[in-house]
Amino acid sequence: MRFHVLTLFPEAFAQPLQFSIVARAVQRGQINIDVADIRDYTHDAHGTADDYQFGGGHGMVMKPEPVFEAAEATLSGYDAAERAQIPVILTTPQGELLTQKLVEELASSPAIAIICGHYAGVDERIAEGLATRPVSIGDYVLTGGELPAMIIIDAVTRLLPGVVGSPESVAGDSITTGLLQHPLYTRPAEFRGMTVPEVLLSGHHAEIDRWRRRKSLERTLEHRPDLLSTASLTNDDRRYLAG
Numbered sequence: 001m002r003f004h005v006l007t008l009f010p011e012a013f014a015q016p017l018q019f020s021i022v023a024r025a026v027q028r029g030q031i032n033i034d035v036a037d038i039r040d041y042t043h044d045a046h047g048t049a050d051d052y053q054f055g056g057g058h059g060m061v062m063k064p065e066p067v068f069e070a071a072e073a074t075l076s077g078y079d080a081a082e083r084a085q086i087p088v089i090l091t092t093p094q095g096e097l098l099t100q101k102l103v104e105e106l107a108s109s110p111a112i113a114i115i116c117g118h119y120a121g122v123d124e125r126i127a128e129g130l131a132t133r134p135v136s137i138g139d140y141v142l143t144g145g146e147l148p149a150m151i152i153i154d155a156v157t158r159l160l161p162g163v164v165g166s167p168e169s170v171a172g173d174s175i176t177t178g179l180l181q182h183p184l185y186t187r188p189a190e191f192r193g194m195t196v197p198e199v200l201l202s203g204h205h206a207e208i209d210r211w212r213r214r215k216s217l218e219r220t221l222e223h224r225p226d227l228l229s230t231a232s233l234t235n236d237d238r239r240y241l242a243g
């Protein structure tokens, strides 16, 4: 998978993705993160990439020309058929909410381009004529789209074949199953007076599965009851939730 990031702050990507699973995926050639500096595509001595808004108002707006030119240069190595398969994400609080379902869809693309919005926002013609997928990572406003871009890269990378050790750990994790994950414990069995639930030490796999399922249901009900309307629930689950 090739990620093409277009940003005014390429230095933001120098360190954060260089540890653990994403770094290993880069080393193994499973992913490639290409970071383009939008300012390289400006045409004045000051490298001006933003400007005042038409109509007045606070905050600067990213100009369309350097972003279009950066995207065209970055994607020029692909032929038209490949290019049509590549989602061009714009990170913006106005976008579609990033969910595990969207991450799965993105993971099936041959490459992904990500335009990092910054300042008050981008000129609407970038959203209209260049980006194909405006994406928000949540209902809060960040100073820029660099962290959202890293989040997208991280979430997509861990779904790629062979990146995470066992496919079961990806298939069974929080949200992917439609529910929040059950609690996890490791050694020691007792720590500062806090003990591991007996059932996990019992070796009874059916009992363990039942306990984990119930804990997932309890947590989802407590923290994300909205997920229960789309999760696939058994009659047993429904009975348990009804209490």
Ligand code: ADE
Binding pocket: 091, 092, 093, 117, 135, 136, 137, 138, 139, 140, 141, 142, 143, 144, 145, 148
């Ligand atoms: N830029 C600023 N806030 C954002 C958000 N919540 N998601 C994506 N991009 C953003």
